[in-house]
Amino acid sequence: MEKVIFEYHSQPTSYVPAADPAAVNKHIPAEFLGAEEVTLPQTCEQDVIRHFTALSKLNYSVDNGFYPLGSCTMKYNPKVNETVADFDGLAGIHPYSPEECVQGALKIIYELESFLKEVSGFSGMTLQPAAGAHGEITGILLIKAYHQKNQPEQKRNVILVPDTAHGTNPATAALAGYQVRQVKSDNQGDIDLEDLQQNLGLDVAALMLTNPNTLGLFEKNILEISHLVHKNGALLYGDGANFNALLGLVKPAELGFDVMHFNLHKTFSTPHGGGGPGAGAVGTSKDLIPFLPVPQVIKKGKNYFWEYRQANSIGKVRSFYGNFLIAVRAYAYFLALGAEGIAKVGRQAVLNANYLMHKLAKFYPVPYHRTCMHEFVMTPHQAWSVSTLDIAKRIIDYGFHPPTIYFPLIVHEAMMIEPTETETKETMDTFIQALEQLAAEAVQNPELLKKAPLTSPVGRIDEARAGRQLILKYEKGRDTLLT
Amino acid sequence: MDYIGNTDADNKDMLQALGIASTEDLLKDIPQDKIIRHCLALPPAGSELEVKKQLREVAGQNASVADFSCFLGAGAYDHYIPSTVPVITKRGEFYTAYTPYQPEISQGTLQSIFEYQTMICNLTGMDVANASLYDGATALYEAIHLACEHTQRNIVLVAKAIHPEYRQVVHTYLKNSRISIKEIPFIEGLIDLAALKSQLNDQVAAVVVQQPNFFGCLEHVQQLGAMAHKQGALFVTSIYPVSLGVLQKPAEYGADIVTGEGQSLGLPVSFGGPYLGIFACRQEFMRKMPGRIVGESIDNRGQRAYVLTLQTREQHIPRERATSNICSNEALCALSACVYLSSMGAAGLKDVATASLSGAHYLAAAVARIPGWKINFKTAFFNEFVATAPGNIEALNKKLLRKNIIGGLPLKKYYPELKKSLLFCVTEKRTKAEIDTLVRILKEKN
Numbered sequence: 001m002e003k004v005i006f007e008y009h010s011q012p013t014s015y016v017p018a019a020d021p022a023a024v025n026k027h028i029p030a031e032f033l034g035a036e037e038v039t040l041p042q043t044c045e046q047d048v049i050r051h052f053t054a055l056s057k058l059n060y061s062v063d064n065g066f067y068p069l070g071s072c073t074m075k076y077n078p079k080v081n082e083t084v085a086d087f088d089g090l091a092g093i094h095p096y097s098p099e100e101c102v103q104g105a106l107k108i109i110y111e112l113e114s115f116l117k118e119v120s121g122f123s124g125m126t127l128q129p130a131a132g133a134h135g136e137i138t139g140i141l142l143i144k145a146y147h148q149k150n151q152p153e154q155k156r157n158v159i160l161v162p163d164t165a166h167g168t169n170p171a172t173a174a175l176a177g178y179q180v181r182q183v184k185s186d187n188q189g190d191i192d193l194e195d196l197q198q199n200l201g202l203d204v205a206a207l208m209l210t211n212p213n214t215l216g217l218f219e220k221n222i223l224e225i226s227h228l229v230h231k232n233g234a235l236l237y238g239d240g241a242n243f244n245a246l247l248g249l250v251k252p253a254e255l256g257f258d259v260m261h262f263n264l265h266k267t268f269s270t271p272h273g274g275g276g277p278g279a280g281a282v283g284t285s286k287d288l289i290p291f292l293p294v295p296q297v298i299k300k301g302k303n304y305f306w307e308y309r310q311a312n313s314i315g316k317v318r319s320f321y322g323n324f325l326i327a328v329r330a331y332a333y334f335l336a337l338g339a340e341g342i343a344k345v346g347r348q349a350v351l352n353a354n355y356l357m358h359k360l361a362k363f364y365p366v367p368y369h370r371t372c373m374h375e376f377v378m379t380p381h382q383a384w385s386v387s388t389l390d391i392a393k394r395i396i397d398y399g400f401h402p403p404t405i406y407f408p409l410i411v412h413e414a415m416m417i418e419p420t421e422t423e424t425k426e427t428m429d430t431f432i433q434a435l436e437q438l439a440a441e442a443v444q445n446p447e448l449l450k451k452a453p454l455t456s457p458v459g460r461i462d463e464a465r466a467g468r469q470l471i472l473k474y475e476k477g478r479d480t481l482l483t
Numbered sequence: 484m485d486y487i488g489n490t491d492a493d494n495k496d497m498l499q500a501l502g503i504a505s506t507e508d509l510l511k512d513i514p515q516d517k518i519i520r521h522c523l524a525l526p527p528a529g530s531e532l533e534v535k536k537q538l539r540e541v542a543g544q545n546a547s548v549a550d551f552s553c554f555l556g557a558g559a560y561d562h563y564i565p566s567t568v569p570v571i572t573k574r575g576e577f578y579t580a581y582t583p584y585q586p587e588i589s590q591g592t593l594q595s596i597f598e599y600q601t602m603i604c605n606l607t608g609m610d611v612a613n614a615s616l617y618d619g620a621t622a623l624y625e626a627i628h629l630a631c632e633h634t635q636r637n638i639v640l641v642a643k644a645i646h647p648e649y650r651q652v653v654h655t656y657l658k659n660s661r662i663s664i665k666e667i668p669f670i671e672g673l674i675d676l677a678a679l680k681s682q683l684n685d686q687v688a689a690v691v692v693q694q695p696n697f698f699g700c701l702e703h704v705q706q707l708g709a710m711a712h713k714q715g716a717l718f719v720t721s722i723y724p725v726s727l728g729v730l731q732k733p734a735e736y737g738a739d740i741v742t743g744e745g746q747s748l749g750l751p752v753s754f755g756g757p758y759l760g761i762f763a764c765r766q767e768f769m770r771k772m773p774g775r776i777v778g779e780s781i782d783n784r785g786q787r788a789y790v791l792t793l794q795t796r797e798q799h800i801p802r803e804r805a806t807s808n809i810c811s812n813e814a815l816c817a818l819s820a821c822v823y824l825s826s827m828g829a830a831g832l833k834d835v836a837t838a839s840l841s842g843a844h845y846l847a848a849a850v851a852r853i854p855g856w857k858i859n860f861k862t863a864f865f866n867e868f869v870a871t872a873p874g875n876i877e878a879l880n881k882k883l884l885r886k887n888i889i890g891g892l893p894l895k896k897y898y899p900e901l902k903k904s905l906l907f908c909v910t911e912k913r914t915k916a917e918i919d920t921l922v923r924i925l926k927e928k929n
């Protein structure tokens with residue numbers, strides 16, 4: 001394994017002119033100065049580059065190969081997006097520059113918002129949230145502000161969350177001060193309408209719904225659901241993590257969603273960065289516009305301006321204006337695809353997923369026998385002695401990234417697979433072949449799966465031990481777990 | 484152009500395998516009248532050549548720190564970025580990977596985060612650091628939330644000299660919650676000790692300050708920490724990591740939770756994002772921390788290996804009982820900070836901090852000598868300071884722009900009481916010649 005950067009010892013390279021150390025004592029009173037030196041790596045440039053290059057080779061990424069991680073939409077990240085995000089006129093703009101010298105940046109925000117409105121049908125938009133979950137809390141705070149403004153006497157302190165929901169949904173609702181009430185799914189994988197009706201009291205502020213849901217299924221009764229929710233005076237929140245399935249196909253606002261977050265790092269091709277940065281735009285119906293975070297970009301004539309005067313705004317959810325350079329990448333993606341390209345995305349994602357499901361269903365049980373949208377869930381055979389974890393780890397040996405596993409929670413031993421529209425039939429066929437072979441191994445040589453992965457840089461890791469004997473930073477001379 | 488790799492023939496083969504004539508047959512669950520049948524009102528498709536040209540054009544309408552001398556700071560700092568940083572973060576293996584949920588094929592991301600956590604702990608003196616939060620503002624909110632959970636108290640005293648947008652974000656999150664925020668005014672650019680004392684009692688969960696504060700002034704943190712602890716409150720700070728190249732570590736002055744904006748560690752100003760939320764704390768609060776944490780372990784081959792750990796705090800396990808709702812964070816920005824600090828080393832970081840504060844003091848001294856100009860606060864400061872202009876500051880900034888200089892930040896919008904004042908910032912990138920040019924223009928009669 002690669003050393004820790006602190007284990008290198010060489011002559012550091014200097015990148016800025018040496019400063020006069022006497023200046024520190026001259027200007028800063030002793031009470032503010034550090035007593036001890038900071039411990040940082042002591043390493044020359046060539047060692048730094050070799051170290052991080054070596055680390056990069058331990059990663060699997062979309063650029064390495066197929067990454068069918070369900071719910072994460074690991075589509076290809078176009079390279080032109082990276083190139084343009086580095087332009088000095090974008091990466092080099094200070095956020096507090098006067099409006100007149102950031103007209104291009106304001107134009108990008110304004111136009112990206114209008115593109116997102118067009119594909120979703122929403123009337124209001126903000127790019128301030130930094131990720132999907134950040135979009136969720138923004139959206140839920142908008143809903144809270146809306147109810148407080150319109151029905152201050154009605155106490156709505158509950159948010160309904162389906163049992164298939166992503167963990168961020170209940171966590172968000174709780175963070176915003178709501179009680180979380182769970183709604184069951186029926187045997188078709190849809191929301192159980194009866195259970196929904198039973199839970200829909202006057203105390204409900206909103207239903208948080210993912211459509212297609214995390215089983216990859218389109219909620220067949222979506223119009224009925226939104227009707228019930230609205231009749232009750234509640235709002236319908238959309239978790240847009242799965243919006244890729246609908247891109248160019250359906251506008252969520254027309255299905256009855258009042259507010260929805262987008263994950264630009266899923267649907268709009270911006271990279272996941274090993275866990276971030278992403279960006280989480282939020283779209284809203286007309287009724288929620290007055291509550292959107294400040295500032296909004298407005299256009300007067302040919303010029304763009306920041307608008308801070310919104311009396312009912314929830315305020316700000318992040319410093320400055322959000323993850324601008326991620327928005328730039330999504331903007332470039334829209335300009336490349338245009339109307340024609342966008343129209344293809346959802347349909348191709350759905351076709352790819354159904355093809356993959358159809359082929360894999362011969363070897364792995366699929367819990368819901370219906371057409372899927374952009375992703376689907378399958379499981380190991382009950383008779384097999386191997387678990388989903390074993391299968392996932394063995395997939396690594398075949399040169400692919402495993403699917404999302406053990407989610408959604410309502411399917412025992414779930415494997416959730418999302419090919420995205422950017423993968424070719426050829427790539428999927430190689431994956432199908434590998435999974436067919438793996439299914440045979442599961443029966444004939446289960447031990448092989450339990451030992452997997454064998455080809456990765458490291459083998460299975462003792463996670464329990466990491467949680468018990470906590471080592472959360474490198475300390476020189478401290479015994480590592482190895483000794 | 485699009486990024487669909489399948490040919491029409493591939494699609495036909497797939498449809499055939501599915502036994503259907505068209506993709507439309509897969510859309511039967513969708514209310515048919517909601518399916519988009521018309522052309523969306525979006526621009527026409529563009530080739531890469533055209534897209535790049537269009538972006539170059541919009542980029543050209545912005546003033547970049549590459550072409551302008553920038554004297555703006557206020558939470559976004561124009562520091563030098565070594566060439567090593569983009570070379571590493573532009574590697575597809577890093578930026579096109581997902582969250583390292585499959586550790587066997589994510590050791591690159593995991594080890595870099597482990598190293599980042601180590602560097603943040605070393606800089607701040609804290610016991611543990613997480614893998615990042617969204618930005619300095621949300622990190623500050625998370626710290627306040629943790630402090631209230633830990634102390635089971637609901638009053639938080641927040642210095643008004645903290646970045647106004649950070650305070651706004653905290654307010655947005657906590658409005659109508661059980662937690663109440665009391666803002667403590669400033670005197671001479673520093674938190675008003677008498678006002679603080681009058682509000683501080685055993686109901687207070689935390690005293691929250693920024694060091695250096697929004698005005699660049701250095702708070703008497705040692706004393707503030709002691710005051711907070713005396714009442715059983717936690718001492719929470721928001722820091723500027725570059726300043727720690729010379730300033731005292733937060734652990735030395737008794738900070739319990741340290742947050743901060745990590746943009747200054749190798750990230751461009753980027754019109755405000757993506758940035759890097761720093762979060763570190765004492766061991767005691769570890770199990771209440773928000774966000775991901777990487778730990779060291781061993782694999783079944785006996786090798787050192789890294790994994791995400793303490794995950795029972797995170798949303799995917801306890802759901803509504805999670806310590807935070809954060810999922811995606813700013814991992815790649817943490818990698819930038821990690822490569823930045825590895826490249827600069829302690830000596831390099833000290834040079835950056837020293838050159839920045841030297842330049843700022845040089846500028847402040849020169850501004851103080853200009854007739855009609857005044858430096859607002861007589862307190863010690865790092866690389867930012869507030870100055871009051873004799874004339875119209877908007878006109879002044881416009882004039883500076885014409886000379887390719889981005890002037891100080893007018894404070895009127897954030898602090899009406901400072902309506903004629905500007906916040907100036909100097910980093911190591913500003914040369915003596917650039918500062919002299921600025922001063923020369925400030926001296927000119929409007």
Ligand SMILES: Cc1ncc(COP(=O)(O)O)c(C=O)c1O
Nearest residue numbers: 071131132133166168241810811
């Ligand atoms: C269904 C769903 N909702 C919400 C999220 C949270 O998004 P983010 O990680 O961008 O905060 C995810 C991402 O993992 C998701 O899959």
